[in-house]
Amino acid sequence: MSGSEPDAYGRLAYRGLIAWPERLQREAPLLQRVLAGAPSPRVLDLGCGSGEHTRLLTALGFEVTGVDASASQLEAAREADPRGRYVQASLAELGEALQASQGAAICVGNTLPHLCEEAEVRAFFSGLAGRLAPGAPLLLQLLNYDRILARGERTFPVVLRPGEGEGGDTVFLRLMTHHGNGRLTFTPAHLRYRPGTATPLELVAAHDVALRGWRRAEIEALLRAAGFTVSETLGTMTGEAWSPTSSDLVILARRG
Known part of the structure; x- marks a missing residue:
């Protein structure tokens, strides 16, 4: 990138x-x-x-x-x-x-x-x-x-990767904020999903990335x-x- x-x-x-x-x-x-x-x-x-x-x-x-x-x-x-x-x-x-x-x-x-x-x-x-x-x-x-900007789309499908043992499953969440003129803030987030625990959904990492929707x-x-x-x-x-x-x-x- x-x-x-x-x-x-x-x-x-x-x-x-x-x-x-x-x-x-x-x-x-x-x-x-x-x-x-x-x-x-x-x-x-x-x-x-x-x-x-x-x-x-x-x-x-x-x-x-x-x-x-x-x-x-x-x-x-x-x-x-x-x-x-x-x-x-x-x-x-x-x-x-x-x-x-x-x-x-x-x-x-x-x-x-x-x-x-x-x-x-x-x-x-x-x-x-x-x-x-x-x-x-x-x-x-x-x-x-062309499609994303015309529709004002802000999310992508959630991706879940099954894990093994106590580590839990991996979840990827991807969000977008539109600022006009094709400028976007893209926020990918990595989460850990462990149902039945004290913290069933835990944020591992997330970051804002500036993009231009050409x-x-x-x-x-x-x-x-x-x-x-x-x-x-x-x-x-x-x-x-x-x-x-x-x-x-x-x-x-x-x-x-």
Whole structure:
């Protein structure tokens, strides 16, 4: 993740809310389709977190560099794969952090909204364009903020992960506050659920994260201004067409 507080997620067991094997299995076909046209096997995983997609793409034969602003997330990524290549940097600093020409890039997991200012997104796309080879594909995935902002949505479904023994179950709660102009405060919370005890529901950690809900038209305009060509827009990582009510916004672009 990237933003003004790069380790906001480091204080949460946030990655645990995702069923990773199932997610990666769903997303692998689209990733393979997009990266099949890359001019070289060198791929950037931008906002890599603890490295799940980095390891997936490495297993598929790509030379992957994971990039994230969070030191604790990169520490977890290196523990899972000591031989992996990881760089600590925010998205807006790519032009300074990366030197080699890359064959492709992915930026998934709702990473882009952590850049709250248009100048930051412009710097990200410009720096990325300067590090990608001509014709290199880019896959961007974020939540569909066209829908979220239009409806004023403030919550996501509660996620409960069964625990073992006296530790209890893990509960993830995610709330949003809208401030206008696409600006949001996102509050992820990690709770422990132990029914029948003196404290059946205990807050383990919570944190506020500033986000910007970028709409489709805004992102596509900024990509084109940086020299990218938008080739396809999808509503999920399994390839469904985008609509204003889609769950996600997935943009496939190519560096000119």
